[in-house]
Amino acid sequence: MVSHKRNVAPLRMALWLPLVAFVGLCIVFFASLEFSPRSELPSPLIDRPVPTFSLPELQSVSVMTSDDLPEEAFLLNVWATWCFPCREEHPVLMDIAAEGIAIVGLSYKDDDSKAIDWLNSIGDPYRLNLVDRDGEFGVDLGVYGVPATYLIDSERTIRYKHIGPISSSQWRQKLAPIFKSLQAVDEHA
Amino acid sequence: MIPELAHFLCVMAFTCAAALAIAGFLGANRRQLTWIKAAKQIAIAQFLLLLGSFVLLDIAFLRDDFTVQYVADNSNALLPWYFKASAMWGDHEGSFLLWTLVMAGWTGAVALRSESLSFDMRGYVLSVLGLINVAFLLFLLSASNPFLRAFPLEATTGADLNAILQDVGHLVHPPFLYFGYVGFSVAFAYAVAALLTGRIDAAWARWSRPWTNTAWALLTVGIALGSWWAYYELGWGGWWFWDPVENASFMPWLAGTALIHSLAVTEKRGAFKSWTVLLALLTFTLCLVGAFLVRSGVLTSVHAFAIDPERGMYLATIVALVAGLSLSLYAFRAGRLRSRISYRGISRELLLLSNNVLLTLALAVIFLYTLYPLFYEWFTDGGRVSLGPPYFNRAFVPLMMILAACLALVPIARWKRTPLQLFRPSLYMLGGALVLGLVIPLLYSGALHLGVSVCVAAAIWILSTHLSDFYRNRRSLTLSFVGMSIAHMGFAITVIGVAITSGFSVSKDLRLTVGDEVSVGDRTYVFEDLRIVNGPNYVAHQAQFSVGDIRLLPERRQYTTRNTVTTEAGIRPGFTNDLLISLGEPVGDGAWAVRIQEKPLIRWVWLGAFLAAVAGLLAVLDVRYRRLRQRESQSVQEPELGVT
Incomplete structure (x- = not known):
């Protein structure tokens, strides 16, 4: 026993x-x-230049190319009026724009008049707004979900890709520091 | 209306699942037949409700109802109707609805076919299955709802189904995989019920075996279909990549294989009890871990669904609850299980034990390798690595070869102990197998190839011992014996296929223009023509190659809606050799990148797996299980109230 x-x-x-x-x-x-939180997949476009394009601008309707992009570091934000999370993200973008940071919009697979209405009614954070009606430029950029935001330096090289809406805490804690470092490089240069 | 009705039926199914969990528990706890009978009806109702929900959502797909967000995201008006129907499980939400439907199907089947069980056992089993249904449906309704309408409404013809999924492989691969995955929930529920009641005996194992076999066979088919699909659709002739998601399906398969064998020992010899129970818990947990890995985006993979940390959290919580609760129960209760066993030398017990040890080791290796990138990223603050096939093969192949050697001895070994002289004929067979193993690579390449020789010899040894045993027992064959033998021979056939195709495939990357002639292997390929072909929703460049009088037509398709490109290989399948041509990109001056491959015995890889799956189902049909059911349903007239 x-x-x-x-x-x-x-x-x-x-x-x-x-x-x-x-x-x-x-x-x-x-x-x-x-x-x-792996909301980013490693994008093959990181550290590559912004793909060349020639797209109409939303409000002025003039055709824009890569040369019309801001000459400082900026954000490229892919958005659409049919996208719910974009509405959630919009106030955060307004705050970022208020800090004086350049944001380029890419109105993605959207109706132009709806997009203009949207900006007129809830505010326009974008310095300019490219129109990608069929999503072709989106393919070049590797957009597979809206909203998506690219951090791009003054050399027009993509440095970071954020998928999904930016919340204000994400901006403060993660994206802003990265963006500051892009701006800092410019100041040294 | 249709998606709303589907949504409503799904919510009803959820309430049924909750009622099932309660009714089953009360029936077991208070030993009241009324509750058990109610549980049975509820389980069937739950299945029918979900079936209705599934069919209605599929109707929304067939009718191009793009006001439903999920339909608009994953279907297109131009798709042929059968791809519209299967677009339903093309993304996370719909595939999870399929998953819950399969779960409800297994639950209903158990409710119908568990009359032979004692009261409390049956109640607990149904209750556990009900709880699993609750968790799945809650997840579906709260975090992955496929029924929602798109607001604001927009005129659209649908974003289209991912081009790779527009294939017959997508019609069949996921359903079979889910049949298998979710089927292991039955063995799981039965193990939990056994721990709760404290009754783990031969009857328990005998009841679990057919369910486990069925789930295992369906999972085997699912994995084999996935491999076959990857082979021809990903376009480059690969058939297994050790991709995290493949591993996620392979790990439960390994655990399930070990479980089948361990259950055999528990049934026949009353041994390995606590280990068998642990394997039953582990197998289903691994299925859930697989779902978590695929659907949470923790690991990146070609299979990854839309990435969403919130869903990941939810699934992780399900895994944590299921595994945490069941393993705690195990820790507290499994100590009561006693196995008495004695065996000496090479016996069936020893062979089955080595089977379990080797499969578990292989499982552990794959588990660690699959999660290694995660650990690496964690400890190096964001560094990314990925372990390629060489790492997996180096660890996995030797383990499988030892397993194969054990397997060859199975027909000879007896329970308890085997007289040594019985092994003599098998040693002669080993000699013959080694000679053949050495010669066959010579025939293929004219050179020695030790790795292939070892695999081929082991496989031939398995085939010869099993065939001779089959012949010896030809007058007293039972279905479960036939099933076992065929499954083992299926394994051997797969091993031969894997070894030969890995060792002697020929592959050449070329730059060709129309009119070129090249020789690859012993054949001459002529690039005859290149034309543009219009499909229903794609435009393709189609090349025409000829080899003797065989025509091969590889395509490079551009799907119009999502602007994606797929390569459709041109394949001449053959029992002994596949010819495969993939058309790559244009490389200027009218030239195209082309890969020409010859893959000897590639079909054997899947043939062996299908044989094993059929064999697993054959064993389920054995009269032994039917007799058992009849006997026990007679005795169930007087409900068993004893406590053990």
Whole structure:
């Protein structure tokens, strides 16, 4: 009887091992979701120049090319009136624009008159607004969800891609520091 | 109206799932037949409601109802009707609806076919299945609702189905995969019920085996279909990439394979009990982990669905609850299980034990390798790595070869202990297999190839011992014996296919213009023509190659709506050799990048898997299980109230 018990005790401990191992894995998983929410896939366009384009501007209707992009670091924001999260993001963009940061809009697969109405009624954070009616330029940019925002430096090289709406905390904590570093490079140059 | 009705039916199904969990529990707890009977009806109702919901949403797809956001995002007016129907599971929301429907189907099947179980067991099993349904449906309705309308409405013809999914492979691969994944929930529920009631015995194993076999066979088919689809649709002749999502389906398969074998020992010898229970819990947990990995975007992959951390959190919570609760239950209760077993030397017990050890090791290796990029990123603050096939192969192939060697001895080994003289004939067979293993690579390439030799020899050894055993027992064959033998031979056939096709495929990347002639391997290929072909929703460049009197027509398709390009390989399938040509990009001056490949025995890879799957289903049909059901349904007239 005694020897029997001696045999069983370590086995009982072993029965807890699966649970312990699992809890360990859980911590890793939750941590990785929590600390690095992977809303960005590595984009093949990172560190590449903005693809060339020739697109109409939304309000002036004149045709724009890469040369008309701002000469400082700027944000390229892909948006549409049919996109709900864009509405959520809009006030944040207004705040960013108020800081004096240049934002170029890309009105994506949208109706021009609706887009103009939108800007007139809730405010226009964009320095200029390119119109990509069929989403062709979107393909070149690798847009697979709206909204999406690209951080672009003064050399017109894409440095970072953010997918989904920018919340004000994301801007403060993550995107603004990256953008500051792009601006800082310009000042040195 | 239709999507709203579908949505409503889905909500009703959710209430049924909740009622099922409660009714099952009360029936088990209070031992009242009324509750159990109610649970059975509820389970069937839940399945019918979800089936209705599924069919209605599919009707929305067939009718091009682009006012539904999910339809507008994943279908297009130009699609042929069968791709509209399958576009339904082309993205996260719809595929999860399919997943919950399959789950409800398994639940209904268990409700119908569990009469032979004792009261409390049946109640707990249904209750656990009900809870799993609740979790899935809650996720569907709250975080992945496919029924929502698009606001504001816009005139659209639909964003189109991902071009790679416009294929017959997409019609069949996901459903089979889900049949398999979700099917393991039955073994899981039964293991939980067994832990709750404390009854784990031969009857428990005998009841679990057909369900587990069925789920395993369907998962096997699902994985094989996926591999075949990748082979011809991704266009470049690869058939297994050790991609995180492939691994996510392969890990439950490995655990499920171990479970099938471990259940056999538990049924026949009353041994490995707590290990078998653990495997049953683990297998289903791995299925959920797979769903989490694919749908949360934690790991990036060609399969990744729309990426959404919130969904990831939800799924992680389901996994944590399911695994955490069941493993806690295991830790507290499995100590009561006693296995008494004694065996000496090479016996079936030893072979089955090594099967379990090797499969578990392989599982652990794949698990760690798959998650390695995650750990790496975590510890190096954002660094990205990916482990390629060489890493996986180096660890996985040797384990499988040891497994193959054990497998060859299976027909000879007896329970408890095997008289050594029985092994003598198999040693002669081993000798023959080694000679053949050495010769076959010589025939293919004229050179020695040790790695291929080892694999081929092991496979031939398995085939010869199994065939001779089959012949010896030809007068007393039972379906489960036939099933086992065929499944093992299927494994051997897959091993031969993998070894030969990996060792002796020929592949050449060329730059060709129309009129060119090239020789690859022993054949001469002529690039005869290049034309433009119009499909229903794509424009394609189609090349025409001829080899002797065989015509191959590889295409490069440009899908108009999403502006995506796919390569459709031109394949001449053959039992001994596939010829495969892929058309790449134009490289100037009318020349095209072309890859010409010869893939010997590639079909054997899938043939073996399909054989094994059919064999798994054959074993389910064994009279043993039917007799059991009859016997126990007679005895169930007097409800068993004893507590063990």
